[in-house]
Amino acid sequence: MHDFDHMLWQLSHQNIQAYKDEDGWYLLINNPCTHLLEDGRCGIYDDRPKICREYTNDFCEFDESSEDGFDLFFEGYDALLKYVRRRFKTWNNYATTRDEHLNES
Numbered sequence: 001m002h003d004f005d006h007m008l009w010q011l012s013h014q015n016i017q018a019y020k021d022e023d024g025w026y027l028l029i030n031n032p033c034t035h036l037l038e039d040g041r042c043g044i045y046d047d048r049p050k051i052c053r054e055y056t057n058d059f060c061e062f063d064e065s066s067e068d069g070f071d072l073f074f075e076g077y078d079a080l081l082k083y084v085r086r087r088f089k090t091w092n093n094y095a096t097t098r099d100e101h102l103n104e105s
């Protein structure tokens, strides 16, 4: 449940969505990279992160609608919270325990 708690925080930010496919859970960060140059090249190409090096354009989220391409898709915080409350019957207990722990420290 901790991972979903963290993902709820991530989806609390603008232009961040989440999806799950056969390979696992991913975030969609619909903001331009700060290293993207005006001419479309990468400003840190030689030092770009591993995820950039591994990314291919064989298939991406623009090839197919979100609803069709992903097993699960969450537009934002409210949609994910609804999902975790349905998936984890003890979610409200978890949230209460989490808050009590934080208040003790």
Ligand code: SF4
Binding pocket: 033, 034, 035, 036, 037, 041, 042, 043, 044, 045, 048, 049, 052
């Ligand atoms: S390759 Fe990676 S670091 Fe470079 S512009 Fe694209 S997303 Fe940013």
